[in-house]
Amino acid sequence: MAITYTSGEQVEVYRFSIPATILIPLAAVFLQAWLPRHFPFFTIFDLPLLVTIGFATARRSPLAGLFTGGLIGIVQDALTQQPIGLFGIAKTVVGFGASSLGIKIDVENAGARFLLTILFYVVHEIVYFFIARVLVSLQMAWSWPHEIFSGVANAVLGIVIYALLDRVKQRT
Amino acid sequence: MFGRYRNLIVLVGVLFAQILGLAVQVKRTRNSEPTRLIRIWTVGTVSPLEKGLSWIQNSTGNIWSNYIYLRGVRAENRELKRQIEQMRLEQARMTQDADQAHRLQALLGFKEQFISRTVAAQVIGGSGSDLSRVIYIDKGYSDGIKPDMAVLTKDGIVGKVLRVDHRHVAQVLLIDDQTSGVGAILEKSRLQGILRGTSSGGVVLEKVMSDESVPIGERVLTSGGDGIFPKGLSVGTVTKVTSGSDLFLNVRVHPDADLSRIEEVLVVTQVDEKQVEADQMTPIRAVDILAQRLPTVPPKPEPTAPGQTPTGTKPASQNNPPNAVAPNSVTSAKIPVAAPPAAANTTNAAVTPNLKPTTPEHSGTAQPGSNTATTGIQRSGVAPSATSTSQGTVAKPKPNMPAASGSTTPGAPATGQSAAKPSSAGTTTNSGAAKNSAPKPTNVKSSSKPPSQDAPH
Numbered sequence: 001m002a003i004t005y006t007s008g009e010q011v012e013v014y015r016f017s018i019p020a021t022i023l024i025p026l027a028a029v030f031l032q033a034w035l036p037r038h039f040p041f042f043t044i045f046d047l048p049l050l051v052t053i054g055f056a057t058a059r060r061s062p063l064a065g066l067f068t069g070g071l072i073g074i075v076q077d078a079l080t081q082q083p084i085g086l087f088g089i090a091k092t093v094v095g096f097g098a099s100s101l102g103i104k105i106d107v108e109n110a111g112a113r114f115l116l117t118i119l120f121y122v123v124h125e126i127v128y129f130f131i132a133r134v135l136v137s138l139q140m141a142w143s144w145p146h147e148i149f150s151g152v153a154n155a156v157l158g159i160v161i162y163a164l165l166d167r168v169k170q171r172t
Numbered sequence: 173m174f175g176r177y178r179n180l181i182v183l184v185g186v187l188f189a190q191i192l193g194l195a196v197q198v199k200r201t202r203n204s205e206p207t208r209l210i211r212i213w214t215v216g217t218v219s220p221l222e223k224g225l226s227w228i229q230n231s232t233g234n235i236w237s238n239y240i241y242l243r244g245v246r247a248e249n250r251e252l253k254r255q256i257e258q259m260r261l262e263q264a265r266m267t268q269d270a271d272q273a274h275r276l277q278a279l280l281g282f283k284e285q286f287i288s289r290t291v292a293a294q295v296i297g298g299s300g301s302d303l304s305r306v307i308y309i310d311k312g313y314s315d316g317i318k319p320d321m322a323v324l325t326k327d328g329i330v331g332k333v334l335r336v337d338h339r340h341v342a343q344v345l346l347i348d349d350q351t352s353g354v355g356a357i358l359e360k361s362r363l364q365g366i367l368r369g370t371s372s373g374g375v376v377l378e379k380v381m382s383d384e385s386v387p388i389g390e391r392v393l394t395s396g397g398d399g400i401f402p403k404g405l406s407v408g409t410v411t412k413v414t415s416g417s418d419l420f421l422n423v424r425v426h427p428d429a430d431l432s433r434i435e436e437v438l439v440v441t442q443v444d445e446k447q448v449e450a451d452q453m454t455p456i457r458a459v460d461i462l463a464q465r466l467p468t469v470p471p472k473p474e475p476t477a478p479g480q481t482p483t484g485t486k487p488a489s490q491n492n493p494p495n496a497v498a499p500n501s502v503t504s505a506k507i508p509v510a511a512p513p514a515a516a517n518t519t520n521a522a523v524t525p526n527l528k529p530t531t532p533e534h535s536g537t538a539q540p541g542s543n544t545a546t547t548g549i550q551r552s553g554v555a556p557s558a559t560s561t562s563q564g565t566v567a568k569p570k571p572n573m574p575a576a577s578g579s580t581t582p583g584a585p586a587t588g589q590s591a592a593k594p595s596s597a598g599t600t601t602n603s604g605a606a607k608n609s610a611p612k613p614t615n616v617k618s619s620s621k622p623p624s625q626d627a628p629h
Binding site for chain 1: 191213335
């Protein structure tokens with residue numbers, strides 16, 4: 001029997017309808033490309049990452065999480081000029097980690113989601129930084145204050161996004 | 173075994189596949205890189221949404237700003253008119269310098285580049301990532317856009333076209349992306365370097381030796397050495413100079429174009445190169461030079477017609493170029509704006525003869541007396557041809573003159589002011605515009621470029 005930090009009642013597995021599964025990540029990628037053109041500060045947010053975490057924690061399936069994250073990341077990569085796979089790999093790891101953690105702990109309350117988002121934002125940035133530096137030889141600077149600040153900002157936005165996702169998820 | 177570690181095995185497999193794909197992409201050179209289907213699908217899916225939202229946003233904004241919110245427009249109009257008058261004076265002075273440079277180029281047999289065709293495009297989206305500074309424009313290969321074309325705004329260069337995978341969408345790499353590189357030169361010290369973006373979104377000029385002196389505030393222009401950007405386009409201003417590594421300076425540059433808020437751009441689809449021809453020059457006679465250097469009596473102001481700006485009263489030495497009274501110069505005295513009949517036979521000789529037209533629109537919309545601000549003094553002995561020039565004859569755009577209203581003159585690179593806010597209408601062809609809109613003066617060569625088929629300026 002797997003040891004979890006939550007009761008059996010709290011470990012709910014949800015699913016999303018097919019339109020929601022397709023349109024929500026697509027909308028997140030679109031808004032991520034659209035909004036920073038008009039609101040430059042929006043670049044600190046990563047909507048596709050928040051959607052990845054939201055889907056992964058709701059489904060609680062590592063396989064679904066890693067595939068969802070990978071696909072969202074690849075689509076996000078396609079809009080950049082960089083090799084496809086940078087965001088893909090980072091979001092694959094995040095999708096897998098978030099869904100695996102979602103099995104273990106209660107991720108239904110806002111506090112847990114807040115911390116989870118900060119954690120996975122930093123993980124995402126570390127993976128991305130590592131791949132970009134080591135595999136693609138991009139010149140990148142790492143700044144802990146910036147990453148923490150961005151993580152907190154994403155976590156705040158994430159609470160809103162997860163609440164919206166809660167409205168469309170369906171109990172299995 | 174597999175069942176227990178299934179998730180981990182799948183994770184490793186997926187990661188391995190992506191890393192393998194990444195390695196393959198990195199190993200390939202850009203020239204051999206095929207267009208990835210995933211990019212086409214993604215851009216094809218996202219760009220229509222972006223275009224739609226851009227259209228809605230622009231329409232709403234236009235209705236608001238053009239029909240509803242007109243506060244301060246009159247004051248702004250007055251201020252702009254005042255600026256135009258000042259700029260005309262400045263233009264007259266700069267024309268003399270440009271003419272001199274032109275003559276020297278001809279003497280030395282230089283070839284000069286000039287932008288002969290541009291396509292206006294709207295920015296419809298970006299990558300959404302700080303680490304990938306690209307934008308998407310609403311023009312693609314069906315509009316003649318190709319990779320490695322220069323992209324600029326009226327303020328300065330923006331970047332280059334990176335990918336054109338769609339009929340009406342192209343990806344533009346901004347100059348502040350760390351993978352971009354632009355050949356640049358400092359305007360006064362003529363030091364050359366490579367302009368690169370940084371990971372933080374800044375722009376630095378590299379490869380400037382540390383024993384050189386680079387003053388803060390010096391302007392940076394394109395050097396033309398990269399084969400993408402024509403020489404002389406405005407890039408930015410030096411804001412900070414520190415000692416870098418490997419005996420090179422770290423010169424921080426603030427781009428003239430606001431790269432984070434670009435809405436419209438011009439894509440340079442055609443750059444022509446031609447020999448500077450001697451017969452484009454206006455011959456200078458010794459007597460003309462002498463006449464210019466001799467002290468002159470300031471002339472009386474021209475009696476002004478109603479609504480006409482009083483004629484300038486600056487000394488002849490300031491406003492009249494050496495060739496102002498030369499017969500040839502009179503016939504080539506092309507004025508960028510149409511003069512009123514009243515002023516036609518009086519002021520043109522005093523106008524800098526080689527004032528080149530900015531845009532044909534100017535000649536068509538000029539108000540009576542509008543060119544008198546550029547005139548220094550009334551000169552006698554003006555040849556009859558001066559009258560004809562004052563009646564709206566528009567000369568061929570000269571390479572060194574900036575253009576207005578979205579057109580790019582051949583000399584746009586020299587000033588970086590060539591690209592006024594473009595409409596999304598499409599192509600601008602300057603030489604063709606000049607050719608179509610005005611009678612061809614006898615002593616001015618017609619452009620070798622055909623007129624634009626889209627929207628000549």
